[in-house]
Amino acid sequence: MNRILVGIIFSLFITTGYIAFLVYDRQQELQKLTHYTESWSVAQLVSEYYRFESWIGLYATETDDVTVDQVRMRLEIMLSQNDLLKEGGLGRYINSAKAHQALALRLENILNYLDGHLEKMSRSELKLYLKNMHSLDAPLSQLSSTALTKDVNTINETNLKIQVLYYIYSALSLLLVILSFILGFLIIYQNKNILKAHTQVKTLAEELQLSKETLQIQNTKLEYDVYHDSLTGMKNRLFFWDDLNKLNLQAEEKHISVTVMLFDLDRFKEVNDTYGHDAGDLLLREVSTRLNALSRFSETFYRLGGDEFAFLSSGLTEAAAVSRAREISDTISKPYTINNQLIKIATCVGIVLSDNERRSDYLYKFADLALYEAKKEGSQQIKVFRQRMLQKLQESRTLENDMARAIENDEFVVYYQPIVNSVSKEIYGYEALIRWMHPVKGMLSPDSFIFAAEKTGMINEIGKTVLKLACREAVSWAVPARISVNVSPVQLGSKSFINTVQSVLAETGLPANRLELEVTESSLFSDRNNPITILKKLRALGVRISIDDFGTGYSSLSRLSELNFDKIKIDKSFVNPISTQEDALNIVKLITGMAKSLNMGVIAEGVETEEQLERLQALGCELVQGYLFSKPQPQVDSKIKSGQE
Secondary structure, three states: OHHHHHHHHHHHHHHHHHHHHHHHHHHEEEHHHHHOHHHHHHHHHHHHHHHHHHHHHHHHHHOOOOOOHHHHHHHHHHHHHHHHHHHHHHHHHOOOOHHHHHHHHHHHHHHHHHHHHHHOEEEEEEHHHHHHOOHHHHHHHHHHHHHHHHHHHHHHHHHHHHHHHHHHHHHOOOOOOOHHHHHHHHHHHHHHHHHHHHHHHHHHHHHHHHHHHHHHHHHHHHHHHHHHHOOOOEEEHHHHHHHHHHHHHHHHOOOOOOEEEEEEEEEEHHHHHOOOOOOOHHHHHHHHHHHHHOOOOOOOEEEOOEEEEEEEOOOOOOHHHHHHHHHHHHHHHOOOEEEEEEEEEEEEEEEEEEOOOOOHHHHHHHHHHHHHHHHHHHOOEEEEHHHHHHHHHHHHHHHHHHHHHHHHHOEEEEEEEEEEEOOOOOEEEEEEEEEEEEOOOEEEEEEHHHHHHHHHHHHHHHHHHHHHHHHHOOOOOOOOOOOHHHHOOOOOOOOHHHHHHHHHHHHOOOOHHHHHEEEEEHHHHHHOOOOHHHHHHHHOOOOOEEEEEEEOOOOOOOOOOOOOEEEEEOOHHHHHHHOOOHHHHHHHHHHHHHHHHHOOEEEOOOOOHHHHHHHHHOOOOOOOEEOOOOOOOOOOOOOHHHHOO
């Protein structure tokens, strides 16, 4: 019996030692689980990546709220997070599967590329690269979920082992109580330890489950923020491109067309400038509310950024699309009450149907071309894309390329039209008019290329060339007549324009008081720089300033008196009918009288008949210009040039 007892006690001793070892081992595992786990690290990495995507998305939409430095700071955070993938427990977890290694490598390549190219990339390039980044969203989310599942399973397994250990030890405890009070005390002690470990495991499992649910909520919110406009709640540009690609595939299978509309708000900048950006934001929210109310099944509205919106649908005919666009335009054009102010805006719409084209980028481009054509014709215009629009664009680009070569090859020349005294017929001066000696198309007038030159910015170099040629010609005249040069609104909006005029005058040696610069009324309303300030500085140099095409723009008496122009040029649209229309005569009479009251000279342009000249003489118009006296010529009158008849 004693041998049996000794054997039992010895067995229990061995068993107790073994159980104590297992408990110690499980406690070590529990201690590890109380520290940061792979799932926590992966969750942090994924959360930072989604946040990084959101920052890049905000920066790429050309908003002023996010700067490249802020994006760089988020990138550095991501780079530090990525380093964790290569070390510690997380590194071992990543290396445990080839799929994880491949994902980590893709992430590292994206971050390294942005690290080296972020500041060099334009916003449009960032938009395109963001699509590449979105390809990691799903794999990273899956990686986070897999890591979390692994940790939960590990904890559950440990908990189960401890539970089994608890039952075994409880049975042995009963035997030890019978055999020995000491053994019974030991069993009770160990039992308390096991119960404590079990509670810890259970608590940790609950906390991990709560963390998982919280992470899922955060991921859902981040995904929503990435694909929705923060101001209006509308689907954003990223959502637009995703939907357009999906809609194209579905429509192609069903053999129906996709309709893409682009529209922006006319005069929205005026609202911001007049009422403030807060009012502009409220207006955008009101517009989005109206658009959402118009939405039908299988139709979606998007805010692409700023005041630019888009519309997607499928199965519409061209007539139905135009009718829908008209409905959208009419809805937007209804008055708004913002901060007790009545505001009225309008919109133009560009439409394209995917009858002959399925590529998403082309559809967007074509809709944008249609919108451009609509805006050129005025407010509330609707245009459907036609192939001629693309052809026109291609012709424009060809013209731009030819123009760049023309600058290099000195193909631009200057013609001169005299400005004469209406009574004595003596030449007061000349207006310098640009011509383009195109090697293929021949002589081109400004109407055929000035718009393209202004759009591309080449007008600055062309205008400088004209100014230099005109001043060089004028300084060679025996008679010191005035030389008049037209100035584009783009030139007047350039900070370097004053320096350009000064350098040309210095280079050619022409006195500043012999140079007259002609600016259009629309130039006075340029938002690039303050045109009035620039013109005042030019007048301080001695340069004379004339306002061209007067009566066709928006000049007010305050604007005229603020600068005190030297001359006002009456537009030919008022001069041509003065011999037959009493209203035109009265308008010219009013302009002439106003100019005299402001101590300004008057030039009537477009004079073609003696009857027009007589009427202008009777009104006291001192200077005239037009075909009645001479068409623009490459050379000036010999009397002016050499001082001889």
